[in-house]
Amino acid sequence: MNVQPQTPRLLALLAVVFAPPVLAAGDAPPAAAAAELETAEVSHRTVPREYRLDGVVEAVNRTTVSAQTQGQVEEILYDVDDFVEKGEILVRLRDNQHRARVAQAAAELKSATAELARAEDAYARVEGLYKNENVSESEMDRATAELASAEARLDAAQAALEQAREQLQYTRIRAPYSGIVTNRHVELGEIASPGQPVMTGISLEELRVTVDVPQSVIPAVRKIGEVNVYLPNGLQETEPDVTVVQPERITVFPYADMGSNTFKVRLDLPSDLVDLFPGMFVKTGFVTGKKDELTVPRDAVVYRSEVTGVYVVDPAGKVHFRQIRVGRKHGDELVVLSGLMPGETVALDPIAAGVALKAQARAQAQAQAEGNQDG
Known part of the structure; x- marks a missing residue:
């Protein structure tokens, strides 16, 4: 059976399928959108010419704390990877003998004080009699000597007490600065001797970068004295947020390594850096010219x-997306390695440029x- 199609419905369907795209409500004409960019x-x-080298981050303060007196390890309060505030107790040593020595020194000081008071009274009596010529000169000399001896014993007793108290304080091994424990050298119950390592720690407050620089670059380093340190999130030069810091101090060692003919250079970093730890690799750029x-x-x-990429705006006002390769960051600018030519114009607002490019494509x-329909 031959069925005739419904002509009105078919025409309506074809009109919907082949209808030309129109601008959405609120869309600006392509020319106007591009002109507003x-x-x-x-x-x-003119940018600095840099010689790039890898550097190693290290802590300025790295210390191994040792015992200053002998005693049994009674308590270990911190371990590896623990953060310690300055002055906190790391290890406690048994202090019974040291407390006994403090008590003994205090008793000797008390005895020396009483002996000095007796010698002063005796000296005052003999001095009065000597002025009235009732005692001989030898008696006066003997009283003077006994008074000086009592004063010396008092000084010795005070020094012994201070020493005993200091030895008692040594049983509390404290952190010299705030930092992280990297190694523990003693165990609970072990006898610690003077000079024996107890704990090793580093401070994250002061960091520096050590770099081995070829001897050919050293003259420029000493003459110009400019170095850029690229932190870990800036090692990939294509990232938009490259963190670059300048060291607060540059120290060039006055001798070269015999094996590699390189000079060691230390770069002291600012103290307000985060997410930077000793042992990490960073990029350094030594300025050698322009x-x-x-x-x-x-x-x-x-x-x-x-x-x-970037959105390039040609002289006719048309927007094009162009893939490029970028290099180092210099302030608010990025070095272009390829993809652009001098004199070309780029859009500073990529979002608005993308909207203009879509409107241009729709147009x-x-x-x-419309040209196909006319044809």
């Missing part, structure tokens, strides 16, 4: 997965659809 011109800029490089504003660069599709 804030742009910047790609140009050359050069002209093509740069682009950081705000204009976008990162889409593994693609780095082109609409114009193409």
Whole structure:
């Protein structure tokens, strides 16, 4: 049976399928959207020439605390990876003998004080008699000597008490600064002797970077004295947020290593850095001169997965997405390795440029659809 299609419904369906795209409500015309974009011109800029080297982060304060008196380890209050505040007790030693020595020294001081009081009274009596010529000069000399001897015994007793108290304090081994325990050298119940290592720790408050620099670069380091330290989140140069810090002090060792002919250079870092620990590798850039490089504003660069690009606005006002390769960061600018030419214009607002590019694509599709219908 031959069935005729419903002509009105078929025409309506074809009209929906092949209808040209239209701008959504509120969308600006492509030309107007591109004209409103804030742009910047790609140009050359004089930037420092750097010699890149790997450096190792190390702690300025790294200490092994040792016992200063003998005693049995009675209590261990911290262990490896524990954070310790300055002055906190790390290890307690048994202090019974030291307390007994303090008590003995205190008793000797009390006896010496009484002996000095007796000698002073005797000296006062003999001095009065001597002035009245009732005692001989030898008696006066004997009283003077006994008084000086009593004063000396008192001084010795005071020193012995201070020494005993200091030895008692040594049974409380304390942290010299705030830091992290990296190694523990004693066990509970062990007899600690003077000079025996107890704990090793490092401080994270003061860090520095050690770099082995070739001798050919050392003259520029000493003359210019500029170094950029790239922290771990800035090791990948394609990342938008590259953290660069300048050391507070640069120390160049005055001798070279005999095997590698390199000079050791220490870079003291600022004290307000976070997520940086001893033993980590960082990139360092020693400034050796200046050069002209093509740069682009950081705000204009976008990162889409593994693609780095910019929105280029041509002289006709059309927006194009261009993939580029970027290098080091210099302030608010990024060095362009490839993908752009001097004099080209890039959009500073990638979001607005993306909207303009979509509107431009819709307009082109609409114009193409209208051309197909006319044909």
